[in-house]
Amino acid sequence: EREHPLGGRCVDTCGSADHGDEVKAVQQRLHDLGFDPGPVDGQFGPGTEQAVWAFEALVEDRPYQEQTGEVTDALWQRMQQPLAFRPRRSHGPGSTHMEIYLPLQTAIVFRDDQAVLITHISSGELDEQGKPALWCELVTYNTDEYGQPLDEPVTRDECGYSKTPGGVFEFYRRYEGNRVGPLGGMWNPVYFNYGIAVHGARNVPREPASHGCIRIPMHIADYFPSLVDNGDRVWVWDGVKEPEEQTDDDMLPSFNFRNPDATTTTSSTSSTTTTVPATTLPPTTVPPTTASTVPAATTASGTTTSNPNG
Structure with missing residues (x-):
C-alpha cells in the first residue's frame, strides 16, 4: 500500500x-x-x-x-488502484469520440478507445421534478437565423427549456475564443446539436445549470477543441434511454419562444450581443448500434469497480 x-x-x-x-x-x-x-x-x-x-x-x-x-x-x-476507464461504445483504433453521462455530470473523450480526457460538466438546468427547467429572459439578437447582421439589434422577451437531449450526434462546427450569443458567452464552443455546444464557462457547478449546453471548466476548454474534430461522434446518456433509442423528437433541443406574458418587443442600437445561426442543421443521424462495453473503472486484475449510470 x-x-x-x-x-x-x-x-x-x-x-x-x-x-x-x-x-x-x-x-x-x-x-x-x-x-x-x-x-x-x-x-x-x-x-x-x-x-x-x-x-x-x-x-x-x-x-x-x-x-x-x-x-x-x-x-x-x-x-491508488490501477484504474482504467472503458467506453460504453467502442469505436476501435483510429477513432475519437466523446461520451457524456448526464446523471453523473461527467464526460470522457476517447481516442482509440482510451480515455484522453475526463471532465466534470454542467448540462441543462432541471426543475424539482427532474425535467428541463423553464427560463424566461430578455434576449438580444444582432444577427438573423442565418447569421446575417441585422440593421439594428432586436431585444425580445423569450422563454425556453434548459434541455440537454440524449442521443447520438456529431461535432459539426466550432468557434475560437469567446462566442457571445443571446444567452451569454461561450469559450471555444464546439457544437454538436443545433445551438448546443461543449464550451468553457466560469461557472461549472456540481449540478446541471446551463440553458442546455455542456459547460466545462475554462482551463479544459482552452485545449478541448484540439482533442476532437468535426465529424467525431458524441454519445449522450440521459439516464432514461440508451442513446440509440432516442427518437428524432427526443434529440431536438428546446427552441426559444415568445414569452406569453411579455408586453413589448424592443430594439436597441447599443447592444454588443451577437448570436450564432440557430437554424444550421448538424449533419447528424442515429447510427446502427455498435458493439459496446460498459464504461468501467477496472483494476489490473480485471475486476470491475464501477459502472457510470446511463
Whole structure:
C-alpha cells in the first residue's frame, strides 16, 4: 500500500481551500488517471474540486447529488488502484469520440478507445421534478437565423427549456475564443446539436445549470477543441434511454419562444450581443448500434469497480 499523503494541513480529508504537498499528491494522481484538476500547485481550488467530483462519479458511481468534492482516506486509497476507464461504445483504433453521462455530470473523450480526457460538466438546468427547467429572459439578437447582421439589434422577451437531449450526434462546427450569443458567452464552443455546444464557462457547478449546453471548466476548454474534430461522434446518456433509442423528437433541443406574458418587443442600437445561426442543421443521424462495453473503472486484475449510470 502506498504512503497516505493526507494529514498535515488536510488532517483526514482534503477539500476546498486546503493546500500543501498532500493536495499536490492528489492533483498529480488525478492527472495520471486522465482527469484535469488544473496546475499541480498544491492549492485545492475549483479545478481540483471538479476533478474530484468526476472521480467520485466514475469510480464511486455517485450521481452528482451525492458528490462531495472531498478526498477522504478511503477515496485516496481508491485512487491508488490501477484504474482504467472503458467506453460504453467502442469505436476501435483510429477513432475519437466523446461520451457524456448526464446523471453523473461527467464526460470522457476517447481516442482509440482510451480515455484522453475526463471532465466534470454542467448540462441543462432541471426543475424539482427532474425535467428541463423553464427560463424566461430578455434576449438580444444582432444577427438573423442565418447569421446575417441585422440593421439594428432586436431585444425580445423569450422563454425556453434548459434541455440537454440524449442521443447520438456529431461535432459539426466550432468557434475560437469567446462566442457571445443571446444567452451569454461561450469559450471555444464546439457544437454538436443545433445551438448546443461543449464550451468553457466560469461557472461549472456540481449540478446541471446551463440553458442546455455542456459547460466545462475554462482551463479544459482552452485545449478541448484540439482533442476532437468535426465529424467525431458524441454519445449522450440521459439516464432514461440508451442513446440509440432516442427518437428524432427526443434529440431536438428546446427552441426559444415568445414569452406569453411579455408586453413589448424592443430594439436597441447599443447592444454588443451577437448570436450564432440557430437554424444550421448538424449533419447528424442515429447510427446502427455498435458493439459496446460498459464504461468501467477496472483494476489490473480485471475486476470491475464501477459502472457510470446511463
